[in-house]
Amino acid sequence: MMDLKKSINLMKEIPSIEEGLEKIYASVSSGQCQGCLKCCTESVNTFFVEFVDILSYLQGHPQLLESHAEKISRFFLLEMLEQMYCPFVTEEGQCAIYPVRPLPCRLFGHLEETDYNQNYDAVLKNNEDLAIYYKETYALILPSETINRKIPYCENFVSEQKMTRDDRDDLVDCLFSLDSRFLMNECIGFEDVNQSLITWFFKSIMSIEDASVLRVNGMRLYQEKKMDELELLISKISEKIIKLNSI
Ligand code: SF4
Ligand code: SF4
Numbered sequence: 001m002m003d004l005k006k007s008i009n010l011m012k013e014i015p016s017i018e019e020g021l022e023k024i025y026a027s028v029s030s031g032q033c034q035g036c037l038k039c040c041t042e043s044v045n046t047f048f049v050e051f052v053d054i055l056s057y058l059q060g061h062p063q064l065l066e067s068h069a070e071k072i073s074r075f076f077l078l079e080m081l082e083q084m085y086c087p088f089v090t091e092e093g094q095c096a097i098y099p100v101r102p103l104p105c106r107l108f109g110h111l112e113e114t115d116y117n118q119n120y121d122a123v124l125k126n127n128e129d130l131a132i133y134y135k136e137t138y139a140l141i142l143p144s145e146t147i148n149r150k151i152p153y154c155e156n157f158v159s160e161q162k163m164t165r166d167d168r169d170d171l172v173d174c175l176f177s178l179d180s181r182f183l184m185n186e187c188i189g190f191e192d193v194n195q196s197l198i199t200w201f202f203k204s205i206m207s208i209e210d211a212s213v214l215r216v217n218g219m220r221l222y223q224e225k226k227m228d229e230l231e232l233l234i235s236k237i238s239e240k241i242i243k244l245n246s247i
Contacts, residue, residue: 004204005247007052007187008059017181021049024174028106032158037093039151040086043075043198044104047175048188051200055244057100062245064096069238076198076211077218077234080130080142083149087198102197103175107168109157115165116153124148138216140223205240 011017046054058065071087078084088096095101111119127147134140182188195203202211214237221230 001186001189002192002203003187004052004055004244006185007048007182008056008247010182010185010187011049011052011056014181017049017178018053020174020178021053024103024171024178025106027171028103028110028163029159029161031109031160033109034156035093036156037085037089039105039108039154040089040095041083041151043079043086043196044102045194046102046104046197046200047179047194048182048192048200049175049178050100050102051195051197052182054097054100054102054197055204057097059245065245066242068096069241070234072198072201072241073234073237076202077215077230077237078222079198080134080146081219081222082143083145103171107163107171109154110159110161110163111168112162112164113153115168118165120150124150134216134219138220140216140219201241201244202237204244205237 068087075084075087086095088101090096095105124147127142127149131142131147134142176193179188179193183190183193191208192203199208199211202208202214206214214233218230218233221227221233
């Protein structure tokens, strides 16, 4: 039931939503990043308000979605089979949506190592459950490199002020509170809160059930080495994603 056009308009009509988001982002202290891109190898958790902000930014820079749609499609279909950079990493090794990047991208490097590792344990458990699901439901075997993949704790980021797990949870609560404004205005349903960044793009152009079917088809084509068919599928999805520029 996601209504993107209504959501973008709501964010324009109610300035306190954008201001709330800016306040959350501003509360993350700055630091010095070495730009190694090791943390830019996943589709990070993103709240709906963040996705609307990103989509508005992309619509203001239409060439960005045009040049990244194919990578978005490929990432969604194949992220469980091969290691890829986040689709928004540019050829120059920079973030194409840096001014509007979601909270996890801003927090990486600020977390204490213990908190970071606890988070990894949860990701690993989720990957193991996914591997069982794909094997039992679709006879698809996920490579162990993908299941056990770990983004190493960042030793190189020089944080002005480290954040605790509680600090992070407070910011997440604030994001949830902003998402509730969209819920109350019936722009989204409860099932639409907090998805991965790339999943939001798919949810914007089709139902999540259809997206899951497409992903399985893409994984099968990849494993059966039917690359021409895979590229055709990616190209068709990319065309739909580019249309988000003009909703
Ligand atoms: S935050 Fe750390 S891992 Fe990420 S790009 Fe910067 S230095 Fe590399
Ligand atoms: S959105 Fe930007 S900062 Fe975040 S993972 Fe992707 S490229 Fe990196």
